[in-house]
Amino acid sequence: MNGANQITELLGGPSLEQPLSLEKKPEGSFIDQTIKGLSSNPLFSAGAGLAGIGMAVTLLKRFAVVGSSLLRRRYIVSLQLNNEDPAYSWLLDFVNRHSNRSARMLSGHTSLKIGESGRAAISVASLPGHGNHYFSYKYRWIHCERTREEHTVSIDGRRTPFETVTLTTLGTEPKFLLRMVEDAATEALSKIDTGLVVYKALGPEWRRSGVPRPKRRLDSVVLKEGMTSRIVDDIEEFVASRKWYEERGVPYRRGYLFYGPPGTGKSSFITCLASHLGYSVCIMSLSDRLLDDDRLNLLLNTPPQNSIIILEDIDAAVTNREDPKNSDPIYQGMTRVTMSGLLNAIDGVGCAEERLLFMTTNHVERLDSALIRPGRVDVKEYFGNATQEMMENMFIRFYGDNCSADDAVEFARQAASLEVEISPATLQGHFLLYKKDPRLAISHVADMKQPLLR
Template structure:
């Protein structure tokens, strides 16, 4: 052992003497050439190659550095020895990151890669328009040369994708509104204002038929994972949904469930606050990717009624303005502008956006707005069904499908719910009032369903009687005309 240390010390001494000799005899240019040649010689026989990813690339922030830091946080929390804890803005979770000179081993497609983090003191700064941090932070990626193509072709893209998923998962949802009183920035007015979105609605708690719910979930998943499909087919990566049905059937809860399921932000667009088509385009350009753009009660927001509905022409017509134009309380958005907003050239500015329109009267909307490409999937939010009722009973009273209620009670509820046009919102209100007494809640619900069923039954009878009377009067009127004609002829 003593001989080994003696030999090693001799080698180091010879190397130090050689470096001193080189420094004193050869000029700097020759030394630089020698150093470069020596490094190339060493790298030629090395089985590894190295890549550096710096935090600041020149004067710009390197997005890849942030992505690597977030991606490695999942591995570093388990494998790292010395970790740094951070919490991102608008984030609900802590993230781990590697400290100085700490390393972690990752595995991608059975290819081992080694990440190491270095924090170095930055040299004296040159004059720049942006002050740089004192420390220079660098991730070093070490991989075998034979695996170089795999890493460069797909591994870094994989890291960016995973980092974006983690960011959306950890970041709080935001809901935006175009209030018209935005905050000033150096480039002008910011048209959107945001607050944290904390709506608890999910597809598990949504009162809807399970089959229809599964169909919507499959469609959303297909959209979220369909980037390659949209690129291959030459279509903009967007999708439109129309939610229609009576008030209180869960249209707003559906939007919240979609946002929570996909991890998207919501832009609640108030059309009455938009002055013209140009402003509408600017609002759209300020929306981010991976977002849901919502226009609620589109039939009430502005005058976009069905142009083919001749019955409403006298109501919708405005003197001097075509029927497809809108000028209501100073609002000058046209139907053409809204169509271009949802399916025109401007709709391609960005990616992974969902448009959701809601209405209580789908028959009032112009067919041009309802076609595929603008509203791809039409979802009817109907009155409460028996399957939706069971979900509400589970949400509010904790009843499950394994016998929390008697079979006779369930059978009665199933029979009554089909005859009473009651919305999930009305059922929820009855259950909320009686959450402390489950038995009373069920009795109140049964009583309300019976009352509504009787009202519908009576209204149907009245409609039949009115129809019979009108038909009878019409026959008498026709007979009377015929009798008078006969007398006149005589």
Template structure:
């Protein structure tokens, strides 16, 4: 088949060579192509192209007017504020059940700030490329749920504004409008209930920790941590069981009815005190997971004023744990502390402001308040009296018994994740007997390990730092513990000598 004249001209080998000497061929081909054009048709085409934007603006305006009229008279809507926790719940459900199933083509890419868990611990020490996080986003999406047609709208302007916050993970943060066909909002309420049930299933095995946003304006999810067992926080076992029993009794519905019938305020307060690194915050997180409660974190030195503290407590729901960290920072006597070495982080809040939010006239009931401090002797008696602090829990340095328990926990093999070659009963019995032999060996190693740990000398975090260096070999950990203990004792002694020397200096 013969090629068109322009294709034949352009396709000549002389035009494809890197050195073109005969540009007249190109000029001739263009002139022949232009001479064959119909100017009338070209003008009509240009006219149509120029009219298209006008038609598009007209259709868009007509659709906006029609949609507004339909929405006003034939749709029911519910608006969820941007910073409300329900906003995140609804957005998460829409992302998981609507947007992702449709193969969304609109994403925002950004560098992931908080990387996920890394199986290879050695990789944590390497400098590596940071992960990219792809966040699907939408402005309005329509979907069928049950027998009803819904739409969910959010503002992309507020979405991009939220992107500047490093803690933002793409879920929530923009005002949502949920609507459906009809005059009743009951279908929307059922959809919101479905979203809440979905959120409950997602957080069943996690503890959600809330903190104030960077502007101090509202509570936002700070982290979602896997539930930590209480037995992984090492302190006196008797005190631990008493603490669990006390919280369990307080959360029992019959206890609430008993408090109400006696006209007693339904509150419970605890004080966790001890040296840094003994697990006060870890125990609070573990208790939240144990009893299925959210944790609201309040760092007292970071609170600007009594008014801010009052606003924070006003927005905290009743069924939760409130963690007040470093409560000794409130009543530091600024005039008496002339020595800069005694200076600590201070808060602009006052003692009366804290007491007011704990059990004042407008304070809510049903919460568990946990206060932590490294300096219990600095606390005012008005704060630690019964009714505000109902139980004191000391988390001190680790004992030999707790060190033995920590060793077993660190090196116990994960039986659930180990692959089973066969489900034959004979092989299963052999595997069970082998695991028992390994457990007996592990217990012997744990006893050898703990016998070299001085009683009430090291914090659990110090010992955990040692385990991180020997997680792959229990025998190696036993062989190296004596040298580690000697080195840490020498370091502590040198630090004490340094402090004393500085104290004697003029």
């Protein structure tokens, strides 16, 4: 009976040795006593604890997976580019330069340029290497992962491994990363030095003349106060007004006439305008003996895209029909281009749209009034010889920190006292003679009175 009593005690029941009581127990007391007995059992408590921990861990994992999935769907944005995209290298360079700390894992690329003369130049560029990188942009942390695949693709005519870069950041706006790629592309393109491309007429087409030339800044040509901004504003307004012209049925063309003495910067300023706008330059001489009306019409209306057409020294080829002097035989046969052919090429029925035409002349009085009427020439600007203010500005711009404002005033005062017309070209030639010593330029200012006798 002792064994039975022990089992009964474990189950929480009365001992068999104790007399059975006929008193009715409260309902549920057996269940309560059973639970109490199980809870007091160390083996059961340990198993239940382990099971509870396991269930809790499982639930936590499940919540973590669901929460992570929800977080990635709602609050994480990603953008992926591959190396077939033009912006791929721009973006990697952007990441490398805008990170708080430059990437420690780099991939290098060396380019070798050998000129026809045999002169070689080497440039080395570095990009973030393959792996994970972190950087901040506009107060957001961004994770950048660069990976490489086994298969290859053709880029610029050569086989290269296929690569991808993935950008990830917290946020709810997918366009944030797209704007960052646009900023990277804009920043890269702004640093590309394409140079100024010059075209010249060869036969019935435009041909590139030599290699691209260095671009010139607008302030490299000193003009009268307000003149530069006035011309630039007019051109920029025209370039941005294509829709306005189309809606009103006005031909989308703009003509400019720059006139004045030689050496006043007419052609130089046009090249500065082309550099500022990112346009190429098409130069044509009407005194070309092979040029006739048909070829002129074709060239004026088939320029390269985004280009400026320049008709230099137009007075040397096209004269005023009303001037009796031009009936002299010496002026005949200078060109095969007729006045009517030129006028039709400028604004005839078959003229092309979106054209910027510049004409330069040293003698505006020799030009036919029909050539420079509104519609053919919309803007006329006079380029005169250097004023005292222009002399001061050119002196300061040329010598920079090597001179003072008082030096510039003194030079301009002495130059003005010569009482001769001095062109900007003459001033620049004088400065080049004394490019390292502004005081010598001042002391020899009288030499500009007879520059041809030096």
